Amino acid sequence: MNLRSSWAAETGQTREDTRLTQTGVTTMTNPVQVRSGVLPGSYDGQYRMSGFWTSGTSAMTATVYEGRAIIQGEISQGAYPVTLPSSQDVTFATGDAQFGRVDLIVAKVYDNLYDGSLRNESKVEIIQGVPGPTPLAPAVPPRSLALYEVAVPAGASAGNGGIPWATALKDLRTPVVSLGGILPVEGSVHPGVYPGQYQDSGGALQRWDGSAWVAYPSAIGGIAPAGAVTTATYTGQYRDTPEGVLQRWSGSAWTPAVPGPYFVDNGDYGDTTSTTYTSTLTGRVTNPLAVSFTAPASRMIIVSFGCRMKSRDDHYAYMALRLTQNGTVVNDLNDEYATVAASATLLSASTTRRLSNLTPGATYTLTAYFRILTNTLGLKAGFENTFIRVDPLP
Structure with a gap:
């Protein structure tokens, strides 16, 4: 059976069928797969994304706070919705005696059907890196969502000050929204999947034109505000300047929209x-x-x-x-x-x-x-x- 469905067959619907056909929180990356990421939102509306936010709470322990996310498996495995309903502490191993290392905090799905782990569950856990003179973060395991990199100094332990949390955490979280929703950009900027997709870059609404993210005013033929556009995306694009001069992109340069007198x-x-x-x-x-x-x-x-x-x-x-x-x-x-x-x-x-x-x-x-x-x-x-x-x- 190649075409999968949900809630059609009287018997035999599998977990894989359900994951492959779920159409909820999905920022697409291609016609079948979705982007792994965290659902945006915060308690007071001040922040774009607070799910799975992490902070150090003791020398070698960090707290990962509640959140919801989507984790995409291989193309035939579907997407796994996961939820952390309450905060969870994670404790890091003592630092190497000679070299620092970089660990990962991940949300990981165990699925015995694919990994042979004899486990069918999801966990927030630490993937420990390899110490070295210039340590790198470990690879993200399959069916996992990277949340944070944590730099663990050489010799770090509870007895000598532990991990310097103010500088050790590197946020890797990226948001996802429902199909057709406006994506709030945090972290890496990913290409769009279809012309007409929108994202909020933090300072401007952008539209995917098939090859690049274009500032929303220029995407609809409007006048881009002063300072919003440096490099034009098409001939005939208009922009305002700080001096109040309306300009038009000629294909090679910005020129006055109405030159003269x-x-x-x-x-x-x-x-x-x-x-x-x-x-x-x-x-x-x-x-x-x-x-x-x-x-x-x-x-x-x-x-x-x-x-x-x-x-x-x-x-x-x-x-x-x-x-x-x-x-x-x-x-x-x-x-x-x-x-x-x-x-x-x-x-x-x-x-x-x-x-x-x-x-x-x-x-x-x-x-x-x-x-x-x-x-x-x-x-x-x-x-x-x-x-x-x-x-x-x-």
Whole structure:
């Protein structure tokens, strides 16, 4: 009989059948087996897990306090629920004369069907380690749940101070919850078993995405709080920063979710006699006036540019922009989209327009160009307080 059942057959249900089909407190590790561990909870709700908590109570004796646990056997043996209804003392052997050792406190199931022990019971007991210069804990026996490692110093005994409990205990307990429950993580972090499984890491709720535990806000597409996420788990993940800047993971780096605005200006006065567009103004220390920006996901930006400008009442002065990407012209100079004025005195003028069909994430550059209307008088067009501003559209 390969398929096992509980409470179906009129006779013949075995202990093994019952263990293999129990579906109570089970954090799965695969489709058949569950994780061995301790049920979480405490008397006052202050602690995530207090079952089988252990403390030293005399020189060579520790007390293991009450708790409930699940101990998984081999795949065909099923899971053993165990309960310690009241505290139990365990006493450690005297330390080796020369070397320290590491002992284990375990909850162990004896099952004569598999171990030939002639016993069918469960016990909290000590598995004694081997003394040595760098002692290691002994292997965990089959059908056992490791609770604590205990470092026993060389020569430790009731007569010379015993075991230093404040430093000797290493907690090995891990919790388990019912199928679909949110697991409170204590001790080792184990991989998930199915996408959509949840765990509480102590500071954040996490979801198993099939390959890694992902912080819950990012798992549902929300904005991860400031400081919660350092390494992104997918392109398009969002996070807040301590400075209050919303960021998006591009696949290789955190970038502003809505980049910009980008701005450049030059307050110096400069002029030109050129009747064709030039990016250089005579009298200015810095030329040209240019600003680079990253195209947003919307593929659109709003561009504003302008200055104080003058020429002559009957000869127009022009300020226009050229858009390039890696030196290639994307949107060229055009009088129809220029800032234009004809005045013998300086006056303020500006233009705003939308540029579309940009490549998201690509870097573009806007450069200012200037000219005066064709003339035979060698007139100059003057420009001051020039600026370019780029606002990405969301």
